[in-house]
Amino acid sequence: MVNAYPYFAYRDNPSMVDIEYALLGNFTGVHDPKGYIYHNMLDAQIDAVRSAIDAVGLIERAQSSKGTPLKPKDKIEIFVFALFNENKKQGDTSERNFGIFNGDGSKVYDVDLSCEFCSNGRAFEKMSSMNGGRVRGPSVWCVAKPHADEKVLQTVLDFCCGAGGVDCREVYESGDCFEPDKVHAHASYAMNAYYQMHGRNYWNCDFKATGLVTFSDPSYGTCRYPQQ
Numbered sequence: 001m002v003n004a005y006p007y008f009a010y011r012d013n014p015s016m017v018d019i020e021y022a023l024l025g026n027f028t029g030v031h032d033p034k035g036y037i038y039h040n041m042l043d044a045q046i047d048a049v050r051s052a053i054d055a056v057g058l059i060e061r062a063q064s065s066k067g068t069p070l071k072p073k074d075k076i077e078i079f080v081f082a083l084f085n086e087n088k089k090q091g092d093t094s095e096r097n098f099g100i101f102n103g104d105g106s107k108v109y110d111v112d113l114s115c116e117f118c119s120n121g122r123a124f125e126k127m128s129s130m131n132g133g134r135v136r137g138p139s140v141w142c143v144a145k146p147h148a149d150e151k152v153l154q155t156v157l158d159f160c161c162g163a164g165g166v167d168c169r170e171v172y173e174s175g176d177c178f179e180p181d182k183v184h185a186h187a188s189y190a191m192n193a194y195y196q197m198h199g200r201n202y203w204n205c206d207f208k209a210t211g212l213v214t215f216s217d218p219s220y221g222t223c224r225y226p227q228q
Helices: 007-011 041-053 059-063 150-161 183-197
Strands: 139-142 211-214
Touching: 007 041, 041 150, 150 183, 183 211
Parallel strands: none
Antiparallel strands: 139 211
């Protein structure tokens, strides 16, 4: 996984890096020595990693389903950082305001958040008047990070299915989510159920830094991940 930060490149070198290039909007393009043309820094950073290791290792960019100039046919999975603002995070003001949603699910920016990469292609929704007219974002789920430590995940699973109050029958041997019989899969189901139960706040998907919020529905086959 490549953890790329185009904005930080601009922040540290504002006189050398064009803000539109860092924010995926430079249509003029930057030419590299090999002749590739990069219209945004994210593509350039990904290809820089590929070139360094010689191997295959935001919203509009994710929807494009395009590769980079070096690997145009390769699918790139993009995770937006961050889904929610983190008002208690230490550091510069910018560190607390990378989110596209507030903690209650309302939009931070007045931008088009209809997104083809959301579950079933659903757009940003408003809750009904029965819920006081509150605004919520698109469907989101909480899953275990791909390389999370299994010992930690087992501890998280035990907590969710115990003191956390999650009904974990679906990951038991007779349940629809028992297969694959892996700690990572079972923990993901339990973590998401806990996340949904407790309001889908970003801190409800931390789990000792093993949780990851995703727009992609992790359900598979007859195994259905709950959502609000």
